[in-house]
Amino acid sequence: MEQWLAHIAPFLSDNAIFTPSTLAQYWQGLVRTVQLVFISLVIGLCLAVPMALGRASGRAWLNAPIWLFTYVFRGTPLLIQLYVAYYGFAFIDGIQDTRLAFFINDPVYPALLAFTLNTAAYTAEIFVGAIRATSRGELEAARAYGMSPITAYRRIVLPSAFRRALPAYGNEVIFMLHASAIASAVTITDLTGAAYYVYARFYSPFPAFIFVAVVYMLLSFALQGGFKLLEARMLRHLKPG
Amino acid sequence: MADSETPLVVRDLHKSFKDVSVLNGVSLEAHEGDVITLIGASGSGKSTFLRCMNLLEVPDAGELIVHGEHVAFKQNKKTREPASWKQVERIRSRLAMVFQGFNLWAHMSLIGNVIEAPVHVLGVPKKQARERGMALLERVGLADRADYFPAQLSGGQQQRGAIARALAVDPEVMLFDEPTSALDPELVGDVLAVMRELADEGRTMVVVTHEMDFARDVSSQVIYLHEGRVEETGAPAEVLSRPDSPRLRQFLAPRF
Numbered sequence: 001m002e003q004w005l006a007h008i009a010p011f012l013s014d015n016a017i018f019t020p021s022t023l024a025q026y027w028q029g030l031v032r033t034v035q036l037v038f039i040s041l042v043i044g045l046c047l048a049v050p051m052a053l054g055r056a057s058g059r060a061w062l063n064a065p066i067w068l069f070t071y072v073f074r075g076t077p078l079l080i081q082l083y084v085a086y087y088g089f090a091f092i093d094g095i096q097d098t099r100l101a102f103f104i105n106d107p108v109y110p111a112l113l114a115f116t117l118n119t120a121a122y123t124a125e126i127f128v129g130a131i132r133a134t135s136r137g138e139l140e141a142a143r144a145y146g147m148s149p150i151t152a153y154r155r156i157v158l159p160s161a162f163r164r165a166l167p168a169y170g171n172e173v174i175f176m177l178h179a180s181a182i183a184s185a186v187t188i189t190d191l192t193g194a195a196y197y198v199y200a201r202f203y204s205p206f207p208a209f210i211f212v213a214v215v216y217m218l219l220s221f222a223l224q225g226g227f228k229l230l231e232a233r234m235l236r237h238l239k240p241g
Numbered sequence: 242m243a244d245s246e247t248p249l250v251v252r253d254l255h256k257s258f259k260d261v262s263v264l265n266g267v268s269l270e271a272h273e274g275d276v277i278t279l280i281g282a283s284g285s286g287k288s289t290f291l292r293c294m295n296l297l298e299v300p301d302a303g304e305l306i307v308h309g310e311h312v313a314f315k316q317n318k319k320t321r322e323p324a325s326w327k328q329v330e331r332i333r334s335r336l337a338m339v340f341q342g343f344n345l346w347a348h349m350s351l352i353g354n355v356i357e358a359p360v361h362v363l364g365v366p367k368k369q370a371r372e373r374g375m376a377l378l379e380r381v382g383l384a385d386r387a388d389y390f391p392a393q394l395s396g397g398q399q400q401r402g403a404i405a406r407a408l409a410v411d412p413e414v415m416l417f418d419e420p421t422s423a424l425d426p427e428l429v430g431d432v433l434a435v436m437r438e439l440a441d442e443g444r445t446m447v448v449v450t451h452e453m454d455f456a457r458d459v460s461s462q463v464i465y466l467h468e469g470r471v472e473e474t475g476a477p478a479e480v481l482s483r484p485d486s487p488r489l490r491q492f493l494a495p496r497f
């Protein structure tokens with residue numbers, strides 16, 4: 001990083017805003033954003049799969065609570081969910097003296113919690129839809145060839161549902177990247193937080209925010225490209241001829 | 242004479258959906274090498290009968306014996322269900338079904354479809370299943386399409402692929418439910434040709450069909466179902482050429 005900065009320093013010499021120090025600020029913001037989004041997406045995905053299975057199971061005692069969970073998290077703004085996690089837990093009496101103190105001492109944890117549960121809710125619904133769209137005939141063939149319900153799920157239902165869900169999940173990932181900008185609202189210096197810092201220091205909103213917008217856009221394009229490649233590979237079976 | 246060597250025996254099967262009774266005591270005995278065709282008007286219960294044979298539908302009453310093994314049922318308050326789903330899965334893996342709509346697994350290549358049940362139900366080593374699968378695709382004329390996905394194949398190719406999938410489990414009995422009804426007329430011939438070959442080599446088959454030529458030429462027994470009962474049955478030469486039942490006569494009458 002230092003080397004890289006030294007390299008481009010000459011180009012920045014007649015530029016008051018994009019100094020090595022502000023670029024370092026942006027870089028740390030980028031790292032934070034990627035961390036936040038990546039970790040919540042991974043954990044969210046791990047939660048979403050069993051939730052989707054529960055929703056699709058047709059058992060009311062499993063389906064109903066998961067439905068309620070996804071309904072609440074998809075029915076309320078992410079910013080409110082973040083505030084509840086950030087301010088809410090700090091008000092629990094005596095939490096400072098428990099092992100959970102770390103949770104309120106660093107805003108990253110409440111943000112991770114809110115983001116994870118939010119993406120889990122959306123992803124679960126995407127998967128339930130994909131599972132429910134399984135071809136009846138294919139499922140029947142699985143049964144007719146003696147597959148147990150577990151084998152049928154593992155070999156037929158889930159592989160085809162994951163493929164069907166891929167385009168919608170790609171959108172969810174990009175949505176999460178953009179939504180993560182609100183982490184700055186609870187004092188996290190993510191990309192948006194860095195931009196705000198630079199803006200506040202130089203009072204020049206256009207360079208500060210447009211630069212960060214470009215960074216978000218590049219990230220989105222990269223993600224979109226990645227998902228396009230994955231779809232081309234995983235969904236080629238749907239292309240006729 | 243049902244004994245432990247008879248591939249499939251069905252006795253006095255009954256099945257209702259809600260209050261509508263669809264099968265009212267139908268029986269069938271498929272001996273080694275038999276080709277039994279089921280014919281009948283739409284709604285007469287042909288598909289339901291076939292689906293009961295591998296328990297895609299659970300019959301309300303009646304016996305099902307596969308190679309001497311009786312399927313055990315247990316009676317709940319209102320419904321009957323198989324006593325052991327393990328037994329059902331084992332029996333299903335010995336009766337291969339070919340569907341009207343092919344029902345190939347869309348996310349798998351053709352060869353993937355063919356080796357799926359051998360590998361993941363019967364536990365055949367993958368390499369061995371693949372070799373045998375390729376030989377079967379060769380048989381149905383699709384060796385060069387092994388790596389295609391179902392959506393990239395014509396209906397006739399998909400159905401021949403589905404027949405290869407059925408053969409891959411080396412079934413006691415093959416069950417066909419109108420295997421050519423969803424095909425364009427020019428594709429029907431290829432599929433029927435494969436089925437004729439299978440019959441010639443002594444495969445035991447139960448075939449629901451509207452192809453009267455196939456029934457006449459290939460089958461050892463024809464069963465005419467009407468409202469869930471066997472209205473008439475016998476050798477195709479008799480049943481199709483000199484039907485006793487007026488209903489069958491009307492069913493067979495050329496429709497212009």
Ligand SMILES: Nc1ncnc2c1ncn2[C@@H]1O[C@H](COP(=O)(O)OP(=O)(O)OP(=O)(O)O)[C@@H](O)[C@H]1O
Pocket residue numbers: 258263281282283284285286287288289290
């Ligand atoms: N799952 C089901 N639930 C309710 N009714 C059913 C179900 N399956 C079949 N039936 C009814 O059972 C009757 C017989 O259906 P079946 O599909 O066995 O007829 P079929 O002889 O195969 O007719 P076709 O030639 O049109 O395929 C029909 O009246 C049908 O509506």
Ligand SMILES: [Mg+2]
Pocket residue numbers: 287288289418419
């Ligand atoms: Mg039918």
